[in-house]
Amino acid sequence: MATHKLLLLPGDGIGPEVMGEVEKIVRWFDTQGIASFAIERDLVGGAAYDDHGEAISNAAMDRAQAADAVLFGAVGGPKWADVPYRARPEAGLLRLRKDLGLFANIRPAICYPALADASSLKRELVEGLDIVIVRELTGGVYFGEPKEIVTLEDGSQRAVDTQLYTTGEIDRIARVAFDLARKRRNKVSSAEKNNVMKSGVLWKQVVTGVHKADYADVELEHVLADNCAMQLVRRPKQYDVIVTDNLFGDILSDVAAMLTGSLGMLPSASLGAEDPATGARKALYEPVHGSAPDIAGQGLANPIAMIGSFAMALRYSFGLIEAADMLERAVTNALASGLRTRDIAATGANAVGTAEMGDAVLKEL
Amino acid sequence: MATHKLLLLPGDGIGPEVMGEVEKIVRWFDTQGIASFAIERDLVGGAAYDDHGEAISNAAMDRAQAADAVLFGAVGGPKWADVPYRARPEAGLLRLRKDLGLFANIRPAICYPALADASSLKRELVEGLDIVIVRELTGGVYFGEPKEIVTLEDGSQRAVDTQLYTTGEIDRIARVAFDLARKRRNKVSSAEKNNVMKSGVLWKQVVTGVHKADYADVELEHVLADNCAMQLVRRPKQYDVIVTDNLFGDILSDVAAMLTGSLGMLPSASLGAEDPATGARKALYEPVHGSAPDIAGQGLANPIAMIGSFAMALRYSFGLIEAADMLERAVTNALASGLRTRDIAATGANAVGTAEMGDAVLKEL
Ligand SMILES: CC(C)[C@H](C(=O)O)[C@@H](O)C(=O)O
Ligand SMILES: CC(C)[C@H](C(=O)O)[C@@H](O)C(=O)O
Numbered sequence: 235m236a237t238h239k240l241l242l243l244p245g246d247g248i249g250p251e252v253m254g255e256v257e258k259i260v261r262w263f264d265t266q267g268i269a270s271f272a273i274e275r276d277l278v279g280g281a282a283y284d285d286h287g288e289a290i291s292n293a294a295m296d297r298a299q300a301a302d303a304v305l306f307g308a309v310g311g312p313k314w315a316d317v318p319y320r321a322r323p324e325a326g327l328l329r330l331r332k333d334l335g336l337f338a339n340i341r342p343a344i345c346y347p348a349l350a351d352a353s354s355l356k357r358e359l360v361e362g363l364d365i366v367i368v369r370e371l372t373g374g375v376y377f378g379e380p381k382e383i384v385t386l387e388d389g390s391q392r393a394v395d396t397q398l399y400t401t402g403e404i405d406r407i408a409r410v411a412f413d414l415a416r417k418r419r420n421k422v423s424s425a426e427k428n429n430v431m432k433s434g435v436l437w438k439q440v441v442t443g444v445h446k447a448d449y450a451d452v453e454l455e456h457v458l459a460d461n462c463a464m465q466l467v468r469r470p471k472q473y474d475v476i477v478t479d480n481l482f483g484d485i486l487s488d489v490a491a492m493l494t495g496s497l498g499m500l501p502s503a504s505l506g507a508e509d510p511a512t513g514a515r516k517a518l519y520e521p522v523h524g525s526a527p528d529i530a531g532q533g534l535a536n537p538i539a540m541i542g543s544f545a546m547a548l549r550y551s552f553g554l555i556e557a558a559d560m561l562e563r564a565v566t567n568a569l570a571s572g573l574r575t576r577d578i579a580a581t582g583a584n585a586v587g588t589a590e591m592g593d594a595v596l597k598e599l
Numbered sequence: 600m601a602t603h604k605l606l607l608l609p610g611d612g613i614g615p616e617v618m619g620e621v622e623k624i625v626r627w628f629d630t631q632g633i634a635s636f637a638i639e640r641d642l643v644g645g646a647a648y649d650d651h652g653e654a655i656s657n658a659a660m661d662r663a664q665a666a667d668a669v670l671f672g673a674v675g676g677p678k679w680a681d682v683p684y685r686a687r688p689e690a691g692l693l694r695l696r697k698d699l700g701l702f703a704n705i706r707p708a709i710c711y712p713a714l715a716d717a718s719s720l721k722r723e724l725v726e727g728l729d730i731v732i733v734r735e736l737t738g739g740v741y742f743g744e745p746k747e748i749v750t751l752e753d754g755s756q757r758a759v760d761t762q763l764y765t766t767g768e769i770d771r772i773a774r775v776a777f778d779l780a781r782k783r784r785n786k787v788s789s790a791e792k793n794n795v796m797k798s799g800v801l802w803k804q805v806v807t808g809v810h811k812a813d814y815a816d817v818e819l820e821h822v823l824a825d826n827c828a829m830q831l832v833r834r835p836k837q838y839d840v841i842v843t844d845n846l847f848g849d850i851l852s853d854v855a856a857m858l859t860g861s862l863g864m865l866p867s868a869s870l871g872a873e874d875p876a877t878g879a880r881k882a883l884y885e886p887v888h889g890s891a892p893d894i895a896g897q898g899l900a901n902p903i904a905m906i907g908s909f910a911m912a913l914r915y916s917f918g919l920i921e922a923a924d925m926l927e928r929a930v931t932n933a934l935a936s937g938l939r940t941r942d943i944a945a946t947g948a949n950a951v952g953t954a955e956m957g958d959a960v961l962k963e964l
Contacts, residue, residue: 310794324794354720354832375740375762376795383797390766393801397740397762401755427849429675429689430741432748436758460849461889464857467719467832484792484825485850492829524826 237270238552241301243278243294243330246314246323247525248588249307251533252540255592256305259541259561262596269554274301278330279309279323279525289326298330303551304518305544306330308525323525331371334516336504337403338410339369339483341522343470343490346499348569349578353495355467360493365473366418367490368411369483371504373403374433376480399433399479404440406507411477412449421453421474425462425482437479459486466490491522498523498536498577501543503550517551519543529576533587536575538565541595564598602635603917606666608643608659608695611679611688612890613900613953614672615646620902620957621670621909624926627961634919639666643695644674644688644890654691663695668916669883670909671695673890688890696736699881701869702768703775704734704848706887708835708855711864713934714943718860720832725858730838731783732855733776734848736869738768739798741845764798764844769805771872776842777814786818786839790827790847802844824851831855856887863888863901863942866908868915882916884908894941898952901940903930906960929963936963 240260244253263269276294277285289309298304309323317323330336345353345363353360378396385391408424415422424441428434438456445454457465459482465472466489478486491500500523506516521539529535542565549558573594579585586594605625609618628634641659642650654674663669674688682688695701710718710728718725743761750756773789780787789806793799803821810819822830824847830837831854843851856865865888871881886904894900907930914923938959941950951959 319800322794328795354724354834356719356721359719378759381797383801386765391801392763392765393796393798394743395762395796395798397760398757400751400757427846429687430693431758431760432746433758433760435684436748436756460853463828463850464853464862467854467857469719481792481846482850485828485847488825488829489832489854492832497829 235270237272239272239300239302240274240547241297241304242273242275243304244275244307245279245309245326245525246281247308247311247527247530248535249279249309249525251530251535251588252521252537253305253307255537255588255595256540256544258592258596259544259599262599263557268557269552278306278326280311280314282326283314283317283321283323287321289321289323290329295329295333298334302514303547304330304334305540305547306518306520307540308521308523310525311527311530313527328376330518331504332377334518335372335506336516336518337370337372337507338407338505339371339502340414340505341367341369341487341491341502342500343367343487343494344496344500345494346496346569349495349499351495351580352578353493355470355493359470360495363470363494365470365490366414366475367483367487368407368414368475368477369487370403370407370479371483372480373399374480397431397433397481399436401436401440404437405444408441408444408477409448410505411475412444412452415452415475419474420451421455423455423457423462423473423476425457425459425476425478425486427459429458433479441477462486463489466493487522496578498575499538499542501539501546503543503546505550517547519547533589534576535588536577537588537592538595541565541592560599564595567598568594600635602637604637604665604667605639605912606662606669607638607640608669609640609672610644610674610890611646612673612676612892612895614644614674614890616895616898616900616953617886617902617905618670618672620953620960621905623957623961624906624909624964627964628922633922634917643671643691645676645679647691648679648682648686648688652686654686654688655694660694660698663699667879668912669695669699670905670912671883671885672905673886673888675890676892676895678892693741695883696869697742699883700737700871701881701883702735702737702872703772703870704736704867705779705870706732706734706852706856706867707865708732708852708859709861709865710859711861711934714860714864716860716945717943718858720835720858724835725860728835728859730835730855731779731840732848732852733772733779733840733842734852735768735772735844736848738764739845762796762798762846764801766801766805769802770809773806773809773842774813775870776840777809777817780817780840784839785816786820788820788822788827788838788841790822790824790841790843790851792824794823798844806842827851828854831858852887861943863940864903864907866904866911868908868911870915882912884912898954899941900953901942902953902957903960906930906957925964929960932963933959
């Protein structure tokens with residue numbers, strides 16, 4: 235039996251709590267002999283900064299490079315509001331994305347039937363919602379240079395960020411979106427601001443070209459990013475796969491996630507390019523939610539997004555399809571039994587904690 | 600009686616239709632002797648392009664510079680999808696903003712009680728909603744240079760946009776937000792991405808400085824733009840005034856507007872700096888909605904956002920406070936009488952058209 239190399243980076247806030255529940259599940263698969271994992275652990279974010287002054291160490295980066303998959307919890311919190319920009323908790327995540335070449339961020343926004351009432355939106359607008367945001371993750375304004383603050387002669391300052399996209403970067407993320415759409419409802423909505431941004435002009439042009447050349451069977455529509463945000467609120471079910479750049483993807487995927495009422499339930503995958511020889515690709519899996527410092531350390535966080543992220547790793551990085559199905563079924567059953575963490579409970583009164591939810595999933599395995 | 604110079608730029612799509620209703624109202628104020636207007640009209644957007652090949656002519660720009668206020672309808676539509684980038688319909692609006700120095704875009708998002716059910720959100724989340732987005736309008740990625748597409752040696756392309764902010768630009772928009780908050784619920788939420796953008800770092804720093812120096816009595820919070828978008832969906836009433844940059848403002852104000860269920864009802868103002876000698880400032884007023892090509896030419900558009908924009912002009916550019924109150928009351932009364940255009944009607948069946956709604960407002964004056 236192949237041993238799968240898994241790196242756990244719990245990070246800050248509720249990160250370690252939700253990762254703890256995944257560790258129980260990993261161990262279960264191991265002891266049952268269903269799969270074999272070689273687990274490593276390291277620090278990222280504020281926890282790493284507190285330890286050694288950087289948001290991620292070179293040793294941790296080496297481990298990430300060597301792993302078959304990285305499981306990432308969450309980073310950040312008010313404690314690190316004043317650390318140097320270079321070492322802010324988010325820098326650890328950004329370095330992982332960039333250095334591992336994780337250009338394709340896949341963020342499903344699914345409204346679980348049992349949770350439709352937890353949405354801000356009227357039930358009929360979100361019931362059955364199942365869309366995916368494919369966000370470009372290693373380009374755009376996140377990494378473009380120059381990125382700096384300059385002090386001018388009169389003592390005032392000037393900040394610059396650079397939004398930069400190449401044909402190649404847009405081409406490869408477009409293909410991820412079209413491939414995904416083919417396995418779903420066969421529709422891609424490409425969001426940009428070609429009316430004010432040259433990167434939007436190029437984005438639209440390249441997506442159109444890829445579509446024409448290789449994916450003419452998929453329905454393609456172009457939508458301005460501001461209108462897309464509006465439409466997500468107005469009638470989210472019109473979408474299937476939305477493909478967009480790093481910055482718009484950051485915002486649109488958060489809006490989409492929030493719509494579902496299931497924010498604490500949503501996993502995500504960040505994937506690198508496939509190795510043409512082995513078919514392997516670098517991958518990082520993380521919950522869509524953040525470090526939630528307000529509830530950290532209290533055992534209240536919902537571990538399902540983190541558990542679901544591990545299920546995605548089983549499926550996409552390890553090819554353990556049956557194990558992934560089994561785990562996802564266990565989550566569904568735990569929810570069906572009526573168990574709710576605070577974030578998805580109708581009233582807080584009967585909510586269970588992180589460990590109880592994790593144990594319930596384990597029991598359903 | 601002073602004569603107020605008003606430039607009407609109806610633009611494209613439903614722009615001319617909704618502007619037509621405002622013209623009736625302007626004429627009414629004139630013939631009643633309540634105020635005196637010198638009206639000019641010109642082309643902008645696709646209409647201007649069809650006429651002379653540019654999205655706005657120099658002559659129209661001269662008229663805008665000379666006017667006390669510009670009323671702007673909407674621009675764009677599929678008809679002009681392939682015009683040269685330089686002459687695309689939006690370029691007319693962008694030139695007006697830039698050349699008139701309209702740095703402060705004020706976009707209220709108000710949920711009219713009678714329309715709370717038209718919102719996608721559950722009634723209790725939007726009932727009584729009254730927030731304002733203060734969007735920086737002449738800086739950021741909209742205008743920063745370089746902004747270009749370059750063809751590389753291998754024939755592939757590379758697009759660049761530049762997000763650029765200076766201390767002075769952030770300082771003046773922050774002051775607009777704080778001043779506005781003082782007349783409201785005294786709270787400002789400043790949205791940026793200081794965790795990934797240097798312009799966000801400078802933004803947060805300058806807003807904090809302005810607050811400390813001159814507005815310590817106003818409550819200030821900093822929020823990441825992606826989280827702000829989420830929170831707008833989750834619990835919009837937590838906000839009073841949101842201040843943000845050009846690109847985030849574009850998206851956040853659209854989300855906020857859509858939440859209200861009153862998209863066709865929301866006016867906006869774009870203001871320049873006050874002349875220290877005269878107190879006058881350049882100003883453009885426009886509905887938050889766009890040119891809605893799908894319903895253009897059918898007399899179905901809701902003219903209330905455009906009429907409300909004229910009411911804002913009466914109030915802020917002409918100092919005609921009573922006339923503004925009178926007009927806003929007339930809108931409220933027309934709605935109270937049960938009249939609904941298609942966009943705000945519970946069912947389309949009894950909806951009235953653009954002219955009927957405009958006439959009803961006129962009758963209530
Ligand atoms: C933590 C932060 C750097 C990150 C981002 O902006 O990409 C987060 O918001 C996300 O969406 O993963
Ligand atoms: C028409 C377009 C250029 C404009 C913008 O992006 O600013 C519009 O979306 C707006 O919000 O006024």
